Amino acid sequence: MNNWLIAFEIYFLGFIIAVVMAAMIKVMLIVIRRLSPPEKAAEKNEGGSA
Amino acid sequence: MNLADLFQGVGTFFYQEPKIAIARVVLIFLGIFLVYLGKKGTLEPLIMIPMGFGMSAVNAGVLFLDGQKHLEIGTIFMDPLETDTTGLMDILQIDFLQPIYTFTFSNGLIACLVFMGIGVISDVGNLLRFPFTSMLIAMFAELGTILTFPIARAMGLSLGEAASIAVVGGADGPMVLFTSMLLANDLFVPITIIAYLYLSLCYGGYPFLIRLLIPKELRGVAVKSAKKTDISSKEKIIFDVVACTLLCLLFPMAAPLFLCFFLGNAIKESGVFKYMQLLEDVFLYASTFFLGLLLGVLCEGSTLLDPLILKLLVLGMLALALAGVGGIIGGYVVYFINGKKFNPTIGIAGVSCVPTTAKVAQKEVQKANKRVVVLQYAMGACICGVITSAILTGLYVSIIPLLQ
Amino acid sequence: MANITSTVAGKVKEINISVGQTVTEDDEAFIVEAMKMENVVYGEAGVVKDIKVKVGDSVEEDAVLAVIE
Numbered sequence: 001m002n003n004w005l006i007a008f009e010i011y012f013l014g015f016i017i018a019v020v021m022a023a024m025i026k027v028m029l030i031v032i033r034r035l036s037p038p039e040k041a042a043e044k045n046e047g048g049s050a
Numbered sequence: 051m052n053l054a055d056l057f058q059g060v061g062t063f064f065y066q067e068p069k070i071a072i073a074r075v076v077l078i079f080l081g082i083f084l085v086y087l088g089k090k091g092t093l094e095p096l097i098m099i100p101m102g103f104g105m106s107a108v109n110a111g112v113l114f115l116d117g118q119k120h121l122e123i124g125t126i127f128m129d130p131l132e133t134d135t136t137g138l139m140d141i142l143q144i145d146f147l148q149p150i151y152t153f154t155f156s157n158g159l160i161a162c163l164v165f166m167g168i169g170v171i172s173d174v175g176n177l178l179r180f181p182f183t184s185m186l187i188a189m190f191a192e193l194g195t196i197l198t199f200p201i202a203r204a205m206g207l208s209l210g211e212a213a214s215i216a217v218v219g220g221a222d223g224p225m226v227l228f229t230s231m232l233l234a235n236d237l238f239v240p241i242t243i244i245a246y247l248y249l250s251l252c253y254g255g256y257p258f259l260i261r262l263l264i265p266k267e268l269r270g271v272a273v274k275s276a277k278k279t280d281i282s283s284k285e286k287i288i289f290d291v292v293a294c295t296l297l298c299l300l301f302p303m304a305a306p307l308f309l310c311f312f313l314g315n316a317i318k319e320s321g322v323f324k325y326m327q328l329l330e331d332v333f334l335y336a337s338t339f340f341l342g343l344l345l346g347v348l349c350e351g352s353t354l355l356d357p358l359i360l361k362l363l364v365l366g367m368l369a370l371a372l373a374g375v376g377g378i379i380g381g382y383v384v385y386f387i388n389g390k391k392f393n394p395t396i397g398i399a400g401v402s403c404v405p406t407t408a409k410v411a412q413k414e415v416q417k418a419n420k421r422v423v424v425l426q427y428a429m430g431a432c433i434c435g436v437i438t439s440a441i442l443t444g445l446y447v448s449i450i451p452l453l454q
Numbered sequence: 455m456a457n458i459t460s461t462v463a464g465k466v467k468e469i470n471i472s473v474g475q476t477v478t479e480d481d482e483a484f485i486v487e488a489m490k491m492e493n494v495v496y497g498e499a500g501v502v503k504d505i506k507v508k509v510g511d512s513v514e515e516d517a518v519l520a521v522i523e
Contacts, residue, residue: 003200003203003204003212004197004200005390006199006200006292006449006453007196007197007200008196009200010196010199010442010446011192011196011442011451012443013445014189014192014441014442014445015189017300017441018185018188018437018438018441019185021183021185021293021296021367021437022182022184022185023181024292024296025177025178025289025372026181027180028288028289028292029178029248029281030283031214032284032285032288038348044332172465409491412491412493413491420494421496423461423462423493425462425488425491425493426462426463426515
């Protein structure tokens with residue numbers, strides 16, 4: 001298999017995985033925040049009085 | 051008895067091949083030079099001082115291993131090339147660094163411990179705040195890791211050798227050690243040494259690349275940030291666990307590295323202070339110290355004289371140079387996407403020499419405009435760079451064996 | 455009334471101003487150490503009303519270091 005092809009195939013796969021990971025991070029943060037609103041309210045209060 | 055037996059460090063010069071003897075002399079002086087540069091701060095002293103000393107000592111302290119037969123010449127530091135089990139047991143009891151070499155270096159443990167230490171001093175917060183920006187810059191900074199592979203192949207290297215020297219562009223010493231041990235075992239010594247040498251040079255060399263490719267006005271641009279979202283430790287730990295598991299599933303060959311980095315980071319975020327101290331003060335510094343020492347001692351004149359060395363030296367430099375260029379291109383891309391409210395210099399931090407390149411970015415930006423601080427963004431890109439390097443290392447290590 | 459806020463997350467290494475002092479934007483008010491690098495936090499124009507940290511404190515990014523009036 002052509003060497004440049006190998007290199008770019010790896011780069012391409014890498015890019016896809018990177019984008020997927022970035023998207024996963026965004027999703028993860030949203031999910032975590034949705035699942036713990038009472039905590040978030042408490043944190044907000046603490047932030048306000050500090 | 052002849053005179054050579056009296057002061058064998060000198061005497062052995064006369065019994066060795068001329069090119070090995072010359073290599074020894076060169077390396078002795080190079081070692082001293084490295085210590086000097088490390089002390090001066092031009093190169094990273096944490097690695098260079100033990101490495102330089104090791105280099106000089108191992109090339110000076112050579113003796114006749116077989117008494118007066120004068121046929122076997124070597125040192126009692128360690129023997130990296132011994133593969134026979136019985137022979138190895140003998141050497142383990144005689145050579146003082148052999149235990150450390152056999153039980154931490156050649157199995158990658160020391161690389162993993164360094165990685166654990168890096169995880170414990172890294173803050174993934176900015177990576178989590180700006181995942182797409184960080185990933186973009188980090189992937190652009192992997193340009194060196196990618197382009198060097200076909201170029202190396204064109205220069206005659208095998209698949210495994212080309213991949214190993216290409217990984218130098220990922221700017222992560224432990225990963226280069228790992229990859230070259232797996233894919234290019236005969237050359238892992240020179241490849242790893244070249245990697246660490248050049249990585250130490252990043253601090254000195256990258257500022258020039260930055261000044262060359264980024265005009266002064268752009269170097270001083272302040273980053274317009276939206277409201278800062280708070281990323282809690284809990285969120286960071288969740289990220290560590292998820293990312294670690296995911297990456298291990300995808301690239302089991304690189305799983306030890308993933309485990310160590312994310313475990314280290316999770317310990318930092320969990321606030322288990324005693325463990326944090328253990329990893330940061332003991333593991334990180336101990337492994338860095340011994341890594342430098344072992345690398346220096348591996349630079350024995352006879353081990354380094356592979357004809358491939360010259361090519362490796364060029365390719366290694368190419369990999370890191372292209373990585374820097376790629377990172378800066380990534381910085382420019384984000385600059386334009388963000389409506390010119392981003393500093394392209396941050397791109398260099400995508401080359402994941404943590405935290406060196408982030409500091410280089412910060413220094414160059416502050417030289418152009420003393421009020422602007424980019425360290426946080428740079429660190430986000432830097433850490434992300436570790437992850438992208440890991441992704442590409444995992445890909446190389448998984449794909450190359452399939453092609454052979 | 456503005457405040458001097460930290461530009462990075464790190465440890466307060468030096469405090470170069472005192473309560474009651476008149477400071478300008480060019481004064482190097484604080485030094486915060488982050489990632490083993492020293493970062494200068496510049497002042498805001500006004501009089502120092504209160505200094506909220508001491509040397510050795512860990513601060514977050516945007517943490518208030520001093521209150522200026």
